[in-house]
Amino acid sequence: MSFLNDMFGGARSPMLLEAANYADMFSDVARALKQRSPMVDKAIDEARHVLKKNDRVIWYLRIWKVGFVCALATKLPAGFVQRIVSDYARRAGVSEHEAKTIGWEVFNDHALMQQFQHYLSLSCPDIQNRTFGHETPARILHDFAKAEKAWQSEVDESFEDSTAHELIRFPNGLAWFDLHRPTDEQEGRAMGHGGNAHRRGSTDTILSLRHVIDHGSSRLHKPVLTFVLDEHGLLGEMKGKFNGKPERQYHNEIVALLQSPIVHGIKGGGYKAENNFRVEDLDEETRGGLIDEKPELGGLYALYHKYGIHDKRVMTTLEERLQAENVRPPMMRVDAQGDITLEIWPDLEKFAEAAEDGIVVGIIEILGGDHDHLAVIDDLDDHEVISIISA
Numbered sequence: 398m399s400f401l402n403d404m405f406g407g408a409r410s411p412m413l414l415e416a417a418n419y420a421d422m423f424s425d426v427a428r429a430l431k432q433r434s435p436m437v438d439k440a441i442d443e444a445r446h447v448l449k450k451n452d453r454v455i456w457y458l459r460i461w462k463v464g465f466v467c468a469l470a471t472k473l474p475a476g477f478v479q480r481i482v483s484d485y486a487r488r489a490g491v492s493e494h495e496a497k498t499i500g501w502e503v504f505n506d507h508a509l510m511q512q513f514q515h516y517l518s519l520s521c522p523d524i525q526n527r528t529f530g531h532e533t534p535a536r537i538l539h540d541f542a543k544a545e546k547a548w549q550s551e552v553d554e555s556f557e558d559s560t561a562h563e564l565i566r567f568p569n570g571l572a573w574f575d576l577h578r579p580t581d582e583q584e585g586r587a588m589g590h591g592g593n594a595h596r597r598g599s600t601d602t603i604l605s606l607r608h609v610i611d612h613g614s615s616r617l618h619k620p621v622l623t624f625v626l627d628e629h630g631l632l633g634e635m636k637g638k639f640n641g642k643p644e645r646q647y648h649n650e651i652v653a654l655l656q657s658p659i660v661h662g663i664k665g666g667g668y669k670a671e672n673n674f675r676v677e678d679l680d681e682e683t684r685g686g687l688i689d690e691k692p693e694l695g696g697l698y699a700l701y702h703k704y705g706i707h708d709k710r711v712m713t714t715l716e717e718r719l720q721a722e723n724v725r726p727p728m729m730r731v732d733a734q735g736d737i738t739l740e741i742w743p744d745l746e747k748f749a750e751a752a753e754d755g756i757v758v759g760i761i762e763i764l765g766g767d768h769d770h771l772a773v774i775d776d777l778d779d780h781e782v783i784s785i786i787s788a
Contacts, residue, residue, distance in 0.1 A: 456529035464504025515668040518591030549589035600628040630661030635674040
């Protein structure tokens with residue numbers, strides 16, 4: 398660390414100190430395992446990225462640690478997990494059974510961070526000023542939902558926006574605008590959502606369907622739909638007000654946008670993904686004509702079914718979808734039969750480690766004579782042993 402001392406004149410960077418402090422929360426686990434799991438670093442990075450404030454990050458990591466040690470119970474010394482669970486239960490004022498349940502849910506619930514990402518993107522004072530202590534995630538999310546609802550009732554719906562670029566104008570006074578920015582606070586306030594704030598700094602652009610209102614010498618915009626387009630031309634979140642599903646009355650305007658050359662397909666996702674517009678929401682005749690005209694809107698399967706796996710359009714769409722999911726296209730190989738390989742592992746043990754499947758790793762250690770058979774088998778359910786042996 399001497400180069401850091403030289404760089405900062407003997408003073409540690411606040412960011413480095415903060416990261417080190419979070420890692421210290423897991424030092425006892427690292428000593429017991431004789432190494433620090435990469436899962437810990439990943440959890441710290443995600444918590445810092447999404448939650449940002451120190452009290453929020455510590456709150457999350459304290460609960461995540463309970464689930465983490467429960468998942469590694471077979472690898473930790475006797476009494477270790479009990480000590481961690483008891484400590485959290487005492488701090489949170491819950492039973493040890495509840496503590497285990499809460500920890501396990503946070504450790505396994507990948508959608509939890511997405512919910513916090515949504516709420517913390519809102520410019521709602523009751524949410525932004527909330528201090529995290531030892532409350533359960535359910536309590537905080539309940540309070541956030543209540544605060545969001547109250548805040549939504551106060552939003553201002555119309556505003557001037559001279560920088561928005563008009564894409565498509567309709568006779569009914571509506572128009573699609575490309576904001577050429579990944580986030581927009583005015584859009585968020587008017588629509589009662591976060592304005593895509595959690596994607597700040599990304600290459601996304603917001604597409605907004607707006608009423609254009611001439612008010613004296615001013616031209617006001619009143620958004621009714623917010624769609625998010627990524628750098629690959631794929632539509633992600635496609636929502637109405639308050640993150641609701643787009644109303645049927647706007648389907649003609651949505652179809653016009655989907656037909657435009659800037660849209661290459663639909664990936665969906667994001668907060669409350671079930672409320673996104675879907676091509677299936679259109680009537681059968683409109684949907685059929687749209688997909689015939691632009692097969693990529695029917696999804697990758699429709700494109701593949703029409704052109705085959707080796708068609709350039711199919712491969713381009715597949716690579717775009719993989720990139721959108723952070724899977725690197727160079728890992729992908731397609732053989733003459735059309736079978737797709739994303740990654741290859743040299744043996745079962747390496748695969749199990751990559752998948753972070755502790756049960757499979759334990760069985761491999763038993764078969765290799767490197768583990769206490771009874772200690773592992775005692776912690777497995779009968780159906781787990783049978784299913785692994787049968788496989």
